[in-house]
Amino acid sequence: MTEDPTPVSLADRFGRHLDYLRLSITDRCNLRCRYCMPEEGVASLGHDAVLRYEELLRIARVACGLGVRKIRVTGGEPLVRKGVVGFIRDLAALPQKPEITLTTNGLRLAELAEELGTAGMSRVNVSLDTLRADRFRDITRRDGLERVLAGIAAADRAGLGPVKINMVPIAGVNEDEIEEFARLTLAHPWNVRFIEFMPVSGDLEYAPERRVPVERIMAALERVAPLVEEPRTGPAGPARLYRYAGAPGGLGVIPAVSSHFCGECNRLRVTSDGRIRPCLFSGEEIDLRAAIRAGASDEELAAIFRRAAHVKPDRHHLEDSSVGTGQRRMGQIGG
């Protein structure tokens, strides 16, 4: 095994520096959110198809050697994979000490938050689309609102904050809760982010027309109290940031579809079966797993990452056609 060279930057053809890796560690999930995956017929990847933790760790190490500074562990639901805490510990201990974050539905967070914090996780983002138990059951096809809320509280206590809460407003489903979510920031130190629904649905009922455009989200936020725009420090990611004066929590709006933030994109993704996705919304994938299992060296893996950076498109084209995520659902890519 070779030592990592002095960190370099992984740049693409458009001058963007790719220093953020979204690593999906499983395609399995303990929920079935209607906008993400169908109830039935979700064939999980076979055991051998999914990368082993050693393989994922090696990928992360090679990526960090290329300048990746932040790794977001995602899924499917990352907290359903056995051994996830040990894996987080190993990631946090990589020589480059990347920032380790997690995107989760929160169902298992109450039991794992403390261990995750001790393992070296910096922060968590929790996906939550409703504060009503019956609606939670309708959207996710499972029970669990109380557990998610307990998970958020546990993450706070474990120092995994400020917790970001990701809410996807969908017309006719939960759009009427935008204000209630926004009010949470008046009482809690959470950053509540509203994400435009993306047309990659698991359920036909959730058609693109259900997307609540950013203007409507903003109007709902402004009905609660005047918004103060927050300065963006560094690569803040895709969210536009706001706050109500004096509130402990913050607000974010992620215009994933309408006013895309591709010009500032710093992400690469690796799916749980070892494919690099240069862009969430391009079907192009580059196989790392085959290379790893054929005995590729670290240099060869780094070359595959460079190739992925090279083919990263300048932007998505969701507004031009019905382009989606190719053959993959969101839950298979990790969002």
Ligand SMILES: Nc1nc2c(ncn2[C@@H]2O[C@H](COP(=O)(O)OP(=O)(O)OP(=O)(O)O)[C@@H](O)[C@H]2O)c(=O)[nH]1
């Ligand atoms: N279009 C698009 N959407 C993205 C991208 N990255 C994340 N999202 C969406 O934004 C939402 C929030 O994603 P998170 O997993 O919380 O990650 P993040 O927004 O990068 O989180 P931070 O690192 O805390 O800013 C999810 O619905 C993602 O699908 C991206 O590169 N492109």
Ligand SMILES: C[S@@+](CC[C@H](N)C(=O)[O-])C[C@H]1O[C@@H](n2cnc3c(N)ncnc32)[C@H](O)[C@@H]1O
């Ligand atoms: C695919 S999930 C994976 C991680 C974890 N299971 C969770 O739900 O946080 C990552 C993110 O994608 C978002 N997502 C899934 N389908 C979406 C869609 N059609 N439009 C917008 N966001 C979506 C979810 O709300 C979640 O915040």
Ligand code: SF4
């Ligand atoms: S959004 Fe997350 S929790 Fe919901 S089905 Fe998709 S992967 Fe599972």
Ligand code: SF4
């Ligand atoms: S759509 Fe593609 S290029 Fe645009 S921000 Fe997302 S991953 Fe980056």
